Amino acid sequence: MQYLLAADTATSLCSVAVCTRDPETPVPPQILSEVHFEAGRRHAESLLDAMDAALSHAAIALEEIDLLAIATGPGSFTGLRIGVATWKGLAFAQRLPLVGVPTLDAMSRLVPWTEGALIVPMLDARMSEVFGAAYRIEDGARVEQQAACVLPPQEFLAQLSGAPLCIGDGAWLYREQIAAALPQAVMALPPGAAPRASALAWEAFSRYDGGATTDPGLANPVYLRKSQAEVNRENAAKAHDA
Amino acid sequence: MSVILAIESSCDETGVAVIRNGREVLSNVVASQIDIHKVYGGVVPEIASRQHTRAIVEVATEALAEAGVRHPGKPDSTGLDLDAVAATNGPGLMGSLLVGVCFAKSLARVWGLPFIPVHHIEGHLFSVFIGDRAPEWPFLALVVSGGHTQLVRCDAPQQYALLGATRDDAVGESFDKVARLLDLPYPGGPSIQRAAEGGNPGAFDFPRALRSHDSLEFSYSGLKTAVLYALRDGGGPPADLAASFQEAAIDTLVIKTRQAVEQTGLRQVALVGGVAANRLLRERLGALEGVEVFMPEFKYCMDNAAMIGAAAHALFEAGVRGDSRTVPSPGLPLV
Incomplete structure (x- = not known):
């Protein structure tokens, strides 16, 4: 059996799960425990305790864990850094492989993969924008239709058509815009559509099997936004060129 | 152990x-x-x-x-x-x-x-405790960096008394700001030190803020403004401007440290922080009479x-x- 310890701190929710599977069988992983709560801005003080609670409920010691997985974003910059720095520390200290998992890819596993479905995870990116991506289920497999991006909701929705299944706090926040732009859209309401470490774990197993890197140094956040200083500098350079 | x-x-x-x-x-x-x-x-x-x-x-x-x-x-x-x-x-x-x-x-x-x-x-x-030679408690410390300019009485680990700090800019911050005025690269400490080589430190009479004041407070915003005015008034050789600024900035630190030694009677002084890498400061503080100065290696x-x-x-x-x-x-x- 293979044991995986996963965490998602990309939003204000803190989610930690211990999952297991038999790598020889195609059966979905089993969730041994999942600790899930609203951490607000307290990820840094809660995360290790949440991990200990998850391990304790699963009756698994940290030494028995074979694989680590962490959400790499997009999401809250601070939340991502707390999760990544903490999980990098675990990986370095225990010499464990660490799989970085994109948040929206993991979220696509929160809902059933019915044939032909268009799954659209959306997270509130503040500044009147969403982090979004779109996946089509074809022949039982997930095909990326729209790579993770950060856009104003109208612009993001303009790239979609048909009857998407919209999930995440961004979908809830902009439900009126979704209904107007895509009348056939289906909303998965909270709480089922919030990022969860168990979905992340499932995605991590799949990536691990696909040969994804497990180097802890390379499990870095994907922010999708540059720092304001970089934006200002690029704008100044553009103005200068013009 | x-x-x-x-x-x-x-x-x-x-x-x-x-x-x-x-x-x-x-x-x-x-x-x-x-x-x-x-x-x-x-x-x-x-x-x-x-x-x-x-x-x-x-x-x-x-x-x-x-x-x-x-x-x-x-x-x-x-x-x-x-x-x-x-x-x-x-x-x-x-x-x-x-x-x-x-x-x-x-x-x-x-x-x-x-x-x-x-x-x-x-x-x-x-x-200053790294290595073989360390001060004995209590001692005096001059903390100088991009974010701090403080004189601290160090009584024991975790027991400190702030004797004086800057009212405005930190000394390292003033090196950065003046470097920008002189078109020198960031960080300002090393680039001003380099630019000052061969310059005349007496070319400009920049102010030593709060020099005759009894308090152990510092102020560095006026010094930066003085450099700005000097530039506006026609300036001069960059080496002279850099050397005169450095002279005034360091002089102030030495004057206040000497006052702190006199006021506290503590004769062991630790010079720490990024600005402690400044050669002129190390030389001047090290030359203070009757004071034993402890300075970390550059890398510390x-x-x-x-x-x-x-x-x-x-x-x-x-x-x-x-x-x-x-x-x-x-x-x-x-x-």
Whole structure:
């Protein structure tokens, strides 16, 4: 059996799960425990305790864990850094492989993969924008239709058509815009559509099997936004060129 | 006896060090971001946090391997046993501090070792304890960096009294600002020092703020403005401007330190912080009569994890412990 310890701190929710599977069988992983709560801005003080609670409920010691997985974003910059720095520390200290998992890819596993479905995870990116991506289920497999991006909701929705299944706090926040732009859209309401470490774990197993890197140094956040200083500098350079 | 792995990530240097008994540095690895921030003329907090997150595993791996300590998570590993894990928990940039503290707490949790949070300035104070020669408590410290200009009475670990601080700019900050005025690259400390070589320090009579004042406070904004006015009035050779500015900035530090020695009767002075790397300051302070000055090596003036480990040793002995819920405090006061 293979044991995986996963965490998602990309939003204000803190989610930690211990999952297991038999790598020889195609059966979905089993969730041994999942600790899930609203951490607000307290990820840094809660995360290790949440991990200990998850391990304790699963009756698994940290030494028995074979694989680590962490959400790499997009999401809250601070939340991502707390999760990544903490999980990098675990990986370095225990010499464990660490799989970085994109948040929206993991979220696509929160809902059933019915044939032909268009799954659209959306997270509130503040500044009147969403982090979004779109996946089509074809022949039982997930095909990326729209790579993770950060856009104003109208612009993001303009790239979609048909009857998407919209999930995440961004979908809830902009439900009126979704209904107007895509009348056939289906909303998965909270709480089922919030990022969860168990979905992340499932995605991590799949990536691990696909040969994804497990180097802890390379499990870095994907922010999708540059720092304001970089934006200002690029704008100044553009103005200068013009 | 203690062997401590320490992490520093309060600003733009990712540092990991292993230090024995607070004095003997077994490894001290620093990944500097200066080249990344240079184009912005100063440290960009968001970029700094991102760089720490990227660099921390590589820096820690190198520091642990170089130190010859046993990797607690590696069954075949041999060497000295670690006793604690420490990290800077303030003051500094929140995003940057979080990376070091979160990483350190994980190490402490996995290895079953105590986690020791360290005040960044207490780390700088302990930089003079690295090596064979150290001051005896109580002593006086001049803390000079990009964020601090302070005279501190050091009575014992964790027992400090602030005798005076800057009312406005820190001295390192004034070097950065004046460097910008003179079109010199960031960081201003080394570039002004270089530009001042061969310049006439008496060419411009820049002010020594609060010189005859009894208080031990500093003020550096007026000095920067004086340089600005000198430039507006026609300026002069850049070497003369740089040398005259440096002379005034350093002179003020020496005047106030001498006053502090007279007022407290403490004759041992520790010179710490990034500006402690300034050659003129080291020379002038070292020449003060009747005063024994302790200065860290250049590599321990800049932000580094060895000094955090040196302070952590004293805190370890005193029983200071953090836990899994410890979070950084960007405005953490020393006293």
